[in-house]
Amino acid sequence: MQISVIGCGYLGAVHAASMAKVGHDVVAVDVDPERIAALSRGEAPFFEPELPETLAAATATGRIRFTTDMSEVAGARVHFIAVGTPQGADGAADLRYVDAAFTELTRYVRPGDLVVGKSTVPVGTAARLAAELTAAVPGAVLVWNPEFLREGFAVQDTIAPDRLVYGVPGGDAGAPDEEAGAHAVAVLDEVYAGAIAAGTPRLVVGHATAELVKVSANAFLATKISFINAMAEIAEVTGADVTALADAIGLDARIGRKFLNAGLGFGGGCLPKDIRAFRARSVELGLPHTLDFLDDVDAINLRRRDRAVEAATELLGGSVVGKRIAVLGLAFKPNSDDVRDSPALDIAIRLHDAGAEVLAFDPEANETSRRVRPTLTYVGSAREALAAADVVLVLTEWQEFRDLDPFEVASVVTDRVVLDGRNCLDPVAWRDAGFTYRGMGR
Numbered sequence: 289m290q291i292s293v294i295g296c297g298y299l300g301a302v303h304a305a306s307m308a309k310v311g312h313d314v315v316a317v318d319v320d321p322e323r324i325a326a327l328s329r330g331e332a333p334f335f336e337p338e339l340p341e342t343l344a345a346a347t348a349t350g351r352i353r354f355t356t357d358m359s360e361v362a363g364a365r366v367h368f369i370a371v372g373t374p375q376g377a378d379g380a381a382d383l384r385y386v387d388a389a390f391t392e393l394t395r396y397v398r399p400g401d402l403v404v405g406k407s408t409v410p411v412g413t414a415a416r417l418a419a420e421l422t423a424a425v426p427g428a429v430l431v432w433n434p435e436f437l438r439e440g441f442a443v444q445d446t447i448a449p450d451r452l453v454y455g456v457p458g459g460d461a462g463a464p465d466e467e468a469g470a471h472a473v474a475v476l477d478e479v480y481a482g483a484i485a486a487g488t489p490r491l492v493v494g495h496a497t498a499e500l501v502k503v504s505a506n507a508f509l510a511t512k513i514s515f516i517n518a519m520a521e522i523a524e525v526t527g528a529d530v531t532a533l534a535d536a537i538g539l540d541a542r543i544g545r546k547f548l549n550a551g552l553g554f555g556g557g558c559l560p561k562d563i564r565a566f567r568a569r570s571v572e573l574g575l576p577h578t579l580d581f582l583d584d585v586d587a588i589n590l591r592r593r594d595r596a597v598e599a600a601t602e603l604l605g606g607s608v609v610g611k612r613i614a615v616l617g618l619a620f621k622p623n624s625d626d627v628r629d630s631p632a633l634d635i636a637i638r639l640h641d642a643g644a645e646v647l648a649f650d651p652e653a654n655e656t657s658r659r660v661r662p663t664l665t666y667v668g669s670a671r672e673a674l675a676a677a678d679v680v681l682v683l684t685e686w687q688e689f690r691d692l693d694p695f696e697v698a699s700v701v702t703d704r705v706v707l708d709g710r711n712c713l714d715p716v717a718w719r720d721a722g723f724t725y726r727g728m729g730r
């Protein structure tokens with residue numbers, strides 16, 4: 289099938305490469321010529337496991353091309369919009385990239401084509417765009433098909449998702465457009481034929497439900513993380529261990545153990561901005577209090593960073609000035625070089641600004657961090673960061689840090705003090721090596 293993908297950021301680049309890998313002919317468009325040049329050379333513009341191989345395989349088949357020229361999408365039957373929806377000044381989603389991509393794309397869409405939104409948008413956006421599309425190109429159909437990929441597993445999540453959600457005209461009760469809806473489902477089933485044959489559940493809903501599935505899923509995940517971090521606060525004053533607590537409540541299948549890791553909380557390009565945009569949208573919808581709890585979710589989350597800075601300061605005897613701090617991890621989570629709203633980078637910068645001598649190392653995110661925070665000192669290995677450290681801070685749970693031998697670390701640091709910001713180390717092993725071990729809520 290001939291497919292176009294508009295936007296070659298995290299979502300678009302992975303989607304384009306994955307669609308080519310499963311056999312479609314893909315043209316991928318972005319306004320950034322450098323990004324397009326890199327992708328055309330087969331280079332992934334960010335660190336994502338499996339993406340380089342997927343891109344190389346797709347490029348070798350000749351089934352993918354990258355361009356800055358939107359007119360090249362003419363000929364594709366399905367056009368995916370995968371541009372970013374960053375946080376605007378008031379917390380609401382900034383839709384300027386979606387609107388610009390959509391307007392430009394509409395010039396090349398033909399009757400019968402599908403325009404498929406993948407970006408995370410406020411509920412109501414698809415209905416608005418659908419009306420605009422129908423007015424501009426009668427017979428073209430607008431679908432919302434949210435994406436649930438996780439960074440670090442993006443290719444796998446795209447090729448073998450845990451569910452497919454099609455938000456089609458007529459999908460929500462009472463909507464009239466059954467013919468367009470049936471056409472959209474038939475075409476998308478062809479796009480995702482491999483995943484469907486493998487048994488992936490596919491839900492056909494309306495525009496509003498599809499948009500809400502995405503934001504409510506992220507709001508739920510964020511709430512789950514903040515719930516356990518609130519328990520970490522309680523554990524800290526009662527002497528309980530939040531990790532053992534999570535293990536115990538997680539064994540109840542209704543609760544589940546996933547996304548109950550307490551620590552520094554959530555960051556990244558999705559959860560923080562999505563809960564704020566959802567909150568702002570609920571107020572616009574005339575429901576000023578319905579999502580009040582998301583303010584708490586946000587506040588609990590941000591308090592973890594304050595708590596980590598306080599804990600590091602306490603461990604250093606009350607002042608960080610002139611103290612040497614080894615920061616292990618800068619990315620918002622392991623297997624990523626993404627530092628957007630990263631708790632780890634935020635904490636490192638705060639300690640640096642407070643007068644500490646911070647030596648930071650991340651296996652993949654040194655360069656992305658340096659671009660946004662050039663004043664921090666970045667080193668090339670964990671060992672260099674650890675040399676003569678007064679305290680060790682593990683802020684992103686890369687396997688490499690989990691695997692550190694505390695006895696070896698003990699031999700290079702000045703003081704045996706470790707703050708485990710992600711509760712990813714074995715406290716017994718570190719204490720056995722002579723360390724003062726401090727976790728987050730344990």
Ligand code: UGA
Pocket residue numbers: 408435436437438439440506509513546547548549550551552553554555556557558559620621
């Ligand atoms: C998230 C969702 O998990 C995806 O389903 C969604 O498609 C994506 O946002 C998106 O909207 O595009 P992602 O941002 O890649 O994916 O990262 P997550 O794995 O959700 O982790 C988010 C943050 O929560 C990370 O900072 C992580 O360290 C933190 N986290 C996660 C915890 O603090 N505790 C946990 O138990 C789990």
